[in-house]
Amino acid sequence: MTTSNQIPSLHPASWAASLFGRAAVVRGNSGRFLGRLVEWQDRARARRLLADIDERLLADMGIGRAEAFMEAEKPFWRS
Numbered sequence: 001m002t003t004s005n006q007i008p009s010l011h012p013a014s015w016a017a018s019l020f021g022r023a024a025v026v027r028g029n030s031g032r033f034l035g036r037l038v039e040w041q042d043r044a045r046a047r048r049l050l051a052d053i054d055e056r057l058l059a060d061m062g063i064g065r066a067e068a069f070m071e072a073e074k075p076f077w078r079s
Contacts, residue, residue: 044076 051072053061058068 040076043079047072047074047076 050068053068055065058065
């Protein structure tokens with residue numbers, strides 16, 4: 001237990017454990033856990049944007065509306 005006069009540890013494993021629980025520590029300092037979270041967030045954002053693109057831009061990319069809809073409906077954890 002930390003009291004108000006103690007300085008928290010600056011070791012990466014300590015702050016990672018306090019922010020993200022044991023999962024961040026178990027995955028190590030390589031950043032794989034945080035990297036995966038960022039990847040999922042980027043994928044979800046890209047799919048939301050894809051769902052809002054108009055027909056002209058989809059045609060420029062060579063993607064049909066049905067194909068864009070199918071991609072946009074995928075869960076963020078699926079590539």
